[in-house]
Amino acid sequence: MSLSVDIHHRFDGFDLDVQFQTEGGLTALFGRSGAGKTTVINALAGVFRPDRGRIEMNGRTLFDSPTRTNVPVHKRGLGYVFQDARLFPHLSVAQNLKYGARFRKSRVSGDQVVEMLGIAHLLDRRPTDLSGGEKQRVAIGRALMSGPEMLLMDEPLAALDQARKDDILPYLERLRDEADLPILYVSHSITEIGRLATSVVALEHGRVVRAGAAEDILSDPDAVATFGVQDAxxxxxxxxxxxxxxxxxxxxxxxxxxxxxxxxxxxxxxxxxxxxxxxxxxxxxxxxxxxxxxxxxxxxxxxxxxxxxxxxxxxxxxxxxxxxxxxxxxxxxxxxxxxxxxxxxxxxxxxxxxxxxxx
Missing domain, CATH: 2.40.50.100 (RNA polymerase II/Efflux pump adaptor protein, barrel-sandwich hybrid domain)
Structure with a gap:
């Protein structure tokens, strides 16, 4: 599975100019607030259209400004997990999962998703009866059930306290190792990147400043300024x-x-x-x-x-x-x-x- 991103966009007082490639696994898109992480992931999802550029996934063009190609959101084959779970409050957990399965056949079965994320005991509950970590696990399950070619995760743990983060990180590791699904994971947490990432793309002020295997990037003294001395x-x-x-x-x-x-x-x-x-x-x-x-x-x-x-x-x-x-x-x-x-x-x-x- 390959992903190639080359996008450019001019905002008022901020220019986005991002190019990177990744080959499966879990790619962490790292950057401080305002670096452009969410803009990049939204462009990939199709909910934001850059001024110019090209996005290609597994040989399929999702966006190309010269040819005016811009594949609609629902045809891109991507699952999106937000900071907040955004579950349907009137549906049970099982019904939320089934809603995801309406769009295309998933490469993993419902039983596999439920077991992988440890949510079997939650299936009859409504979202209002779930903790923050449980909601995020269900949101991930719903995204998986939509049969995506790639999973996009925009700081999925940002709204959780440390105890809930500790609870959900093992499930994300299982997802990385067992689902055979490439993941683009937005985060500004070095702890999450160290635990999860197979590769890292680091952004500063709308530009890629570091990209490569996680173990190489995290051990590079020249990258310390990007991640912060205290977190190195x-x-x-x-x-x-x-x-x-x-x-x-x-x-x-x-x-x-x-x-x-x-x-x-x-x-x-x-x-x-x-x-x-x-x-x-x-x-x-x-x-x-x-x-x-x-x-x-x-x-x-x-x-x-x-x-x-x-x-x-x-x-x-x-x-x-x-x-x-x-x-x-x-x-x-x-x-x-x-x-x-x-x-x-x-x-x-x-x-x-x-x-x-x-x-």
């Missing part, structure tokens, strides 16, 4: 080795072992862990007699000085790359340089539960 962090992939009696889970990562507070994943399953740069310390010698359990051999890939007193170090840890945020003074004291071997130190409790997801 990269992904490690690991395999669950064991759950120990003291409440810790042991992971095998490319660079060694990682110990985390108990995670809800079966032994031998793969997980992805977002490690925040501010939580990584560096040592020239393998440290002993310290409380931090995670000490990983690493090689310095690059060093980037920040505008203030900080510096960002990109590290190769086995097959993965992570970031460490340290002070410029520490970088000089340790003589940090490309090719240097050292040790990355991470406290087990530094990794938040919401930063651990299915691999």
């Amino acid at each position: 962090g990269a992904m490690l992939r690991g395999r669950v080795v064991a759950h120990h009696d003291d409440g810790l889970t042991e992971l095998a990562v490319g660079g060694g072992q990682l110990w985390l507070p108990r995670i809800m994943a079966p032994v031998d399953s793969t997980v992805r862990v977002r490690v925040e740069a501010r939580d990584v310390m560096l040592s020239l010698q393998q440290p002993n007699d310290i409380s931090a359990l995670n000490v990983l051999p690493a090689t310095v890939v690059s060093l980037r000085d920040g505008d203030g007193p900080g510096a960002m170090v990109q590290l190769q840890v086995g097959p993965d790359r992570i970031l460490a945020r340290i002070t410029g003074r520490s970088a000089k004291t340790l003589n940090i340089r490309a090719g240097q071997t050292l040790f990355a130190v991470l406290k087990s409790v530094a990794v938040a539960k919401q930063d651990i997801g299915r691999g």
